Amino acid sequence: MKIGILAVQGDFAAHADMLRRLGAEPVEVRTAADLSGCAGLILPGGESTTQLQFLQEEGLYEAIKKFAAEGRGVFGTCAGAILLATKVLHPAQDSLGLLDMTVFRNGYGRQVASDIFFGDSKLSDEPLEMVFIRAPIIERVGDGAETLAQYAGKPALVQDGNILAATFHPELTTDTTVHEHFLKMLGDGTERNAGKRSTAIGDKSSNEVLEPKAS
Amino acid sequence: MDGNKVNGNAAKNGNKGSNEWRVKVGLAEMLKGGVIMDVTNAAQAEIAEKAGACAVMALERVPSDIRKEGGVARMASIKVIREIMATVTIPVMAKVRIGHFSEAEVLQALEVDFIDESEVLTPADEENHIWKHDYRVPFVCGARNLGEALRRVGEGAAMIRTKGEAGSGNVVEAVRHMRTIVSQMKKLTTMRDDELMREAKELGAPLELIREVAKTGKLPVPNFSAGGIATPADAALVRSLGAEAVFVGSGIFKSSDPEARAKAVVKATTHFADAAAVLEACEELGEAMPGLDIRQMDQKDMLSTRGW
Secondary structure, eight states, X not given: OEXXXXXXXXXXXXXXXXXXXXXXXXXXXXXXXXXXXXSEEEEOSSOHHHHHHHHHHTTHHHHHHHHHHTTOEEEEETHHHHHHEEEEETTTOOOOOOEEEEEETTTTOSGGGOEEEEEEETTXXXXXXXXXXXXXXXXXXXXXXXXXXXXXXXXXXXXXTTEEEESSOXXXXXXXXXXXXXXHHTXXXXXXXXXXXXXXXXXXXXXXXXXXXXX | OOXXXXXXXHHHTTOOTHHXXXXXXXXXXXXXXXXXXXXXXXXXXXXXXXXXXXXXXXXXXXXXXXXXXXXXXXXXXXXXXXXXXXXXXXXXXXXXXXXXXXXXXXXXXXTOSEEEEETTSOOSOSSOOOOGGGOSSOEEEEESSHHHHHHHHHHTOSEEEEXXXXXXXXXXXXXXXXXXXXXXXXXXXXXOHHHHHHHHHHHTOOHHHHHHHHHHSSXXXXXXXXXXXXXXXHHHHHHHTTOSSEEESHHHHTSSOHHHHHHHHHHHHHTTTOHHHHHHHHTTOOOXXXXXXXXXXXXXXXXXXXXX
């Protein structure tokens, strides 16, 4: 299954390694044409201001919106999550608006605040390793979206239908849980899963309270 | 050095060892595919950010001015770095003199996002580089070859960049250094285990890092390019030779058209493998910065020979 990774700037190579490990075929996406044939798209970490500029100037902005509207899966990590949000703060910034949430950029502060934590998630019974690097904070999640993992009382992994957003970097770990979940969301690559909820995948109920645990 | 103090701070933050190393290299990973631009004030930083820079490097004078004016080049003024940090949302890096761990501690206390222990500034110690493992803030260091790169990684650098010849507007040294590092890595991957100790001795690099490169064929940390990159085509060239991102120093703000050039270099860095896109980036640019012929330069004027 071909999965596109936005490769204009950021840690797209780390996502590609992760996908290969799971048997998927990564495709670097730098132009709208690169999206054809991809079952899903990953928006990697990096600098959202830089990435946004490429999206807006190269026709990718509308192409990705169309890609998502067709029901194909889109997964954003850190800067990618910022690009997916409907509202971006600190400072306000344009975004794709594919996932109903408000994101506050650099929410924990500068690089000295970057850190790694383990927390519960609905995807697995094992604690999820969460690498936060100059990470944003999800301040608000829309009614249609489901929080799959939290850190310090804030949603850190959120899904709404075919859109998945993480404020941390699963691609910088050896834990394949989140990427496996994304591939499951895509089905066999032909089925369109728009609107389907993820609760069937995790074995915990969706209203269970998630408590973050420091490592 | 007073490493304990810094270690003490790290421990207080509930974080040490491999996690700290991983978030340091992690930030370097986030900068891949991008352009890091030298800036000397907040106005330039704003231009850089708007042009799509993935980070800015704060320094008191760009390398070509340091070269021209001479004198001792030091860490930038704290006031200027603070103004830059307050102006942009992208990561802010700043330079310290080689071996000047007190400048580094000041920059860590200021909470810059990355520290460049740089040959562009006048070295404070001609024998020793900073022991960078002691810091929570990641470091980038310059290198001319694989041995130098791995010595810096051994000391805790989370990112390597070629030294090139800063402020020269001439890409030849950056090309030389990138080709050297890449071919030395390639050679390691062809060697038998029993040949690696000798290679470690030849290169003057730690054996465990030599063994790691022999296995993976790449540096243990991101490998960027710097020093003399002045045009979009220069950026595309070093990217094609293996640089994972590009630093541009004097090349932007010493050109006749900083805004357009900054944008063009960003574009060429991302689309380095697409000649049509690089051509587009090269269109309608004005004069590049004046360049220097490295062969006409005195050895004593070479910045890349500082540090070892």
